[in-house]
Amino acid sequence: MILWTAFLVGLFGSLHCIGMCGPIILVLPGFQNNLSKVLSSRILYNLGRTITYALMGAIIGLAGEGISLTGAQRWVSIGSGILLIIVVLIPMRVSSRLQLLKPAYYFTDWLKRKFGSLLKSNSVRSVFIIGILNGFLPCGLVYVALAGALTTGSMIGGTLYMAFFGLGTIPLLFSFSLFGQFVGISVRRKFTKLIPVFIVVLGIIFILRGMNLGIPYISPKLGSGINSEMPSHSH
Numbered sequence: 001m002i003l004w005t006a007f008l009v010g011l012f013g014s015l016h017c018i019g020m021c022g023p024i025i026l027v028l029p030g031f032q033n034n035l036s037k038v039l040s041s042r043i044l045y046n047l048g049r050t051i052t053y054a055l056m057g058a059i060i061g062l063a064g065e066g067i068s069l070t071g072a073q074r075w076v077s078i079g080s081g082i083l084l085i086i087v088v089l090i091p092m093r094v095s096s097r098l099q100l101l102k103p104a105y106y107f108t109d110w111l112k113r114k115f116g117s118l119l120k121s122n123s124v125r126s127v128f129i130i131g132i133l134n135g136f137l138p139c140g141l142v143y144v145a146l147a148g149a150l151t152t153g154s155m156i157g158g159t160l161y162m163a164f165f166g167l168g169t170i171p172l173l174f175s176f177s178l179f180g181q182f183v184g185i186s187v188r189r190k191f192t193k194l195i196p197v198f199i200v201v202l203g204i205i206f207i208l209r210g211m212n213l214g215i216p217y218i219s220p221k222l223g224s225g226i227n228s229e230m231p232s233h234s235h
Contacts, residue, residue: 002148003161043174048128057163059158061153144202
C-alpha cells in the first residue's frame with residue numbers, strides 16, 4: 001500500500017481544488033470575525049470532505065478487494081495508470097461533450113443549491129455539512145485518487161488511501177480559507193498548469209507498481225497474480 005502517493009496527490013492536487021472549490025471556500029460564513037468559530041468551522045469543513053473521501057475509498061476498495069481475489073490487481077494498477085495518462089491527453093473541450101458526463105452536471109447543480117441553503121444558516125454545523133457534500137462534487141482529482149484506492153485491493157486500504165488523500169488537501173485549502181482573498185487568480189492558474197504533469201507522473205507510478213519490479217515504495221511485490229497461483233514443489 002503506497003499511502004504516501006495518496007498524501008502527495010492531495011497535497012499537490014489541492015492547487016486544482018482551489019480552482020474548483022475556491023469560490024465555495026471564500027463564501028463560507030465569517031462569523032463576525034469570531035476567530036474560534038472561523039477556525040473550528042474551517043477545520044470541520046475540511047474534515048467533512050475527508051470523511052466523504054474515506055467513505056468513497058471504502059466502497060472502491062471493496063470493489064478492489066474482489067478484483068484482488070481474482071489475481072488481477074496488477075493489471076488494475078497498470079490499467080489505472082494508463083487511464084490517468086490518457087485522461088490528461090484528452091482535451092477538455094472533448095471530454096466536456098461526452099454524454100456520460102451530463103448526469104454529473106445535474107448532480108453538481110443540485111449540490112450548489114444545497115450549498116446556497118446551508119450558507120444561509122450561518123452556523124458551524126452547516127459548514128461541516130457543506131464539507132461533506134463538497135466531497136461528492138465531480139472532480140477529476142478525486143477520480144485520480146480513487147484509481148489509486150482501487151489498486152490497494154482492500155476496503156481498509158481504500159479507506160486509508162482516500163483518508164490520506166483528504167489529509168493531503170487540508171494544509172493548502174485550510175490556508176486558502178483564511179487568506180484566499182490575498183491570492184491572485186494568475187498565481188492560481190500558474191500552479192494549476194502543473195497538475196497534468198503530476199497526474200502523468202502518478203500514472204507512471206501506478207504502471208510501475210503493477211509491473212511488480214520489487215522496487216521498495218515504487219513497485220513493491222503485490223503478492224497476487226500468476227505467481228501466487230503457481231503450485232509449490234516440496235521435496
